[in-house]
Amino acid sequence: MNTIDALPKAELRQQFNKTGLRFTPQREAVWRLFESDPAGFTIAQVTAVLAPQKIGQATVYRTIRALQDLGYLKWVHDRSGEHRFVASRPGHSHMLVCRLCSKAVECSDCDLSVLEKLIASQTGFAVEGHHLEFFGLCPECS
């Protein structure tokens, strides 16, 4: 059960190539791992899981950064405040993270423009963007 619909392999390859990056088996392995679990992984977890497949940690770091830059990976916060990476679609969105099963689902259609205008008028701050993360219980855990 995935957070997002399976991403065509060709699309991802194209996105990599567009930036001069190559879509290698190692990078595909990292992506497939994220796609396999909507709860996401910390970097340490990814290296641990992929170690048997002989994928070096340098590659893990590089790939996670690349996927982030392409918008296919976003981070959410753990209870302890550390970052966990989660598969996502490119573009701005918010994340809903389950307190129990840690599943994260992406939410793209929430509008904060009213709030941003309110802040602008109250504080004089010119808001350009935001990061918003929700936590609670997913339907299955409720």
Place this chain on the structure above:
Amino acid sequence: MNTIDALPKAELRQQFNKTGLRFTPQREAVWRLFESDPAGFTIAQVTAVLAPQKIGQATVYRTIRALQDLGYLKWVHDRSGEHRFVASRPGHSHMLVCRLCSKAVECSDCDLSVLEKLIASQTGFAVEGHHLEFFGLCPECS
């Protein structure tokens, strides 16, 4: 120019003591540093600044965690995604972070309940809380 009004030293001491913690000169020094600059600091910056005062990095780590637990320190993200700590008042709030001068101001009175209800009805997620961070330009940098 501080983000927040100066916090009475006695209040902070009391908050520490209430939890069985002691308000030491080292802890006060760390707090004063955060209070002195609304842009906040990364852990590395704090240790660098306080090194001449012979404050060990272990103490810095311990104190930052304690201040966080008491609610007097919150983190924001800088461009690279790393955490910077900023003085704050206990309780839930949002942060407005300036893209240019990095100043962070706390914003306590924004209501997301409407949005949370919308999410609940759209996704079945029972929202319990959130983390919201704005970025843009402060009045001085606009």
Place this chain on the structure above:
DNA sequence: ATCATTATTGATAAATGTTGTCAACTATGA
């Protein structure tokens, strides 16, 4: 103010986490 209690400190070491290097390798477009 003095004291006994008990948390705190900082130096050091140990453990983790992250980035740099580079020769061998391989995905890509022509």
Place this chain on the structure above:
DNA sequence: TCATAGTTGACAACATTTATCAATAATGAT
């Protein structure tokens, strides 16, 4: 198929975080 240029992983170098512990000092009670 081939030349080009990005990628890999082992390893080292570096950075960050946590653990230890004897000496020190803040606290609440007296």
